[in-house]
Amino acid sequence: MHLEFSEQDLQFRDQVRAWIAEAFDPELRAMMAQTKNGYLDKAGQVRWQKALHARGWAAPNWPEAYGGPGWTPTQRHIFQSELAAAGCPPVSPMGLKMVAPVIMKYGTEAQKARFLPPILKSDVWWCQGYSEPNSGSDLASLQMRADLATDGEGAHYVLNGSKIWTTHAQWADWMFCLVRTSRDARRQEGISFVLVDMRTPGITVAALPTLDGPMPGQQEVNQVFFDNVRVPVENRIGEEGMGWTVAKYLLEFExxxxxxxxxxxxxxxxxxxxxxxxxxxxxxxxxxxxxxxxxxxxxxxxxxxxxxxxxxxxxxxxxxxxxxxxxxxxxxxxxxxxxxxxxxxxxxxxxxxxxxxxxxxxxxxxxxxxxxxxxxxxxxxxxxxxxxxxxxxxxxxxxxxxxxxxxxxxx
The missing domain is CATH 1.20.140.10 (Butyryl-CoA Dehydrogenase, subunit A, domain 3)
Structure with a gap:
């Protein structure tokens, strides 16, 4: 075990510190001083993440092939430590840290080409659709239906049900979502992982007030209702019924x-x-x-x-x-x-x-x-x-x- 940083690592640390001193400006520092959860409002968060992207540092854990910086684990650790020590906002994890690795591992080439570039640029905002009113820690008990249908517009799933405690759903462009595509299989085997465009008709986002109280621009969790929401089958990640495997992989990054x-x-x-x-x-x-x-x-x-x-x-x-x-x-x-x-x-x-x-x-x-x-x-x-x-x-x-x-x- 080596706990000493090399000379190259120390030079990298100094480079990160110099960039933070310039990019983490007084306005962002003032906003962070008044955050209740470590994140900024959407405008501030996107501004910070785009600054990271412009430097090539928005996705330290991404492979170089998809736009990552190609750092060693030590460099990634130094980078995250310096950001935290300076009080910088973390990146919103739903896109860059959670769904992106899933798309890299289980997505088709078409899905990778469609979703990964805008995630890296923070052009698209994501939320997570896992928990339901009666399915939290026992996530395999989720009940939100996804019925397969085919018409003149092709094969699609029809979603009905709701997701709860959905962080920043009011800002999201897309949701990665666990749905029940089969009731005949074992609980885990009847779940699929789909990507849902939040502008699809039939989606309603309702804010949930919490004990921490609202800070300006920091309303956080929501309940999301789905009423006959149509999701194209090509938005499914992995095979049908494979959602539990995909979900467990994603949780490693959470x-x-x-x-x-x-x-x-x-x-x-x-x-x-x-x-x-x-x-x-x-x-x-x-x-x-x-x-x-x-x-x-x-x-x-x-x-x-x-x-x-x-x-x-x-x-x-x-x-x-x-x-x-x-x-x-x-x-x-x-x-x-x-x-x-x-x-x-x-x-x-x-x-x-x-x-x-x-x-x-x-x-x-x-x-x-x-x-x-x-x-x-x-x-x-x-x-x-x-x-x-x-x-x-x-x-x-x-x-x-x-x-x-x-x-x-x-x-």
Whole structure:
């Protein structure tokens, strides 16, 4: 295992830092300071992703044949770490990180030519149609129908049902979607993976208000209804009934990743908040021994996670598969995110309370109550509530423990 970066790696790191200093301008930094979930509104997100694309860095994990930069695993790790440490927005994962690898592996040449270039350029926005009102962690129980039909316009599926918790469906041009094409086969064998144009007649997107409250331009999850929605058969990825295999492959890209640099950035913000807020004795909270102990414990968790990430990515560099470790990273990373957001709210104390907003205000077009208090407090309560879902999406952390037990212990 090699945890030391080479001279070439360090030069690459400096190159990335120089580019970030120029591209991550004050306007984008100000927008990121007020995000509750790490992402910008669609206009800001597209602007950032197009800047990455212009530099050739929008898709670090893509093969060179499809427009990737051809980096080593170490370079990819350095790049993601530097972005996180600088507080840059991550790319929206649905297109670049999730559906694109699926199209590369299971799509036809025509599908690759049609979908991959606009994904790389961020010209097309994607959302994920997996969960349903009664099918979340038990995803194989999904019921959204896709009935095969043929008429003068050719073979197509007719979709009826709904998908829920659909992130940024209100912005999406396309959805990658799991549908039930057979009720006779075993549950997993009756599922297919299709790409749906969100402009197709019969699709309705309904916003779902959440406890984290709306921030300007940051309404996040939706329920999507399908009423006799026609999807051409050529939009199916893989064979009919192969959707469960495709879905499991996609989830490998939704889990894992680099958490430690982001955690370090968040911990620095908690320390700054604690230096600004008084404790029970009137002195800055950061001087309180009990608080400092809790902050130090979280720093140790972040440092331990960084060591694990470096070890795993060092293994990838030498050709090893990450395997069940992606589930472990997801477990450790999301639980640390939640613990840090909780400590941040505690550090701010009453200053964070005025920012728990009327969750219906933005959706209904009403003006929310005015916000008062220190600027940093605006995102603390929304971020705390938003991060509650981190241990659920991508497969709940309970599911991740089952995966780890099965793949590493044989249970």
């Amino acid at each position: 889990r894992g990743g680099t958490y430690a640099p982001t955690l370090g950035k968040q911990l620095a913000k908690v320390a700054a908040i604690a230096a600004d807020q008084p404790g029970d004795d009137g002195r800055p909270l950061l001087e309180d021994a009990g608080f400092r102990r809790r902050l130090a414990q979280l720093h140790l968790r972040a440092a331990g996670l960084q060591a694990v990430e470096l070890k795993l990515f060092s293994g990838v560099e030498s050709g090893k598969s990450i395997g069940a470790a992606s589930s472990m990273l997801k477990l450790l990373g999301t639980e640390a995110m939640q613990a840090i957001s909780e400590l941040a709210v505690e550090a701010a104390g009453p200053a964070a309370l005025p920012f728990v907003q009327d969750t219906w205000a933005e959706i209904q077009g009403r003006e929310a109550p005015p916000r008062v208090g220190p600027e940093y407090a605006a995102v603390l309560a929304p971020r705390y509530f938003n991060y509650r879902k981190a241990s659920i999406y991508g497969g709940s952390n309970e599911i991740q423990r089952n995966i780890i037990a099965k793949l590493t212990l044989g249970l």
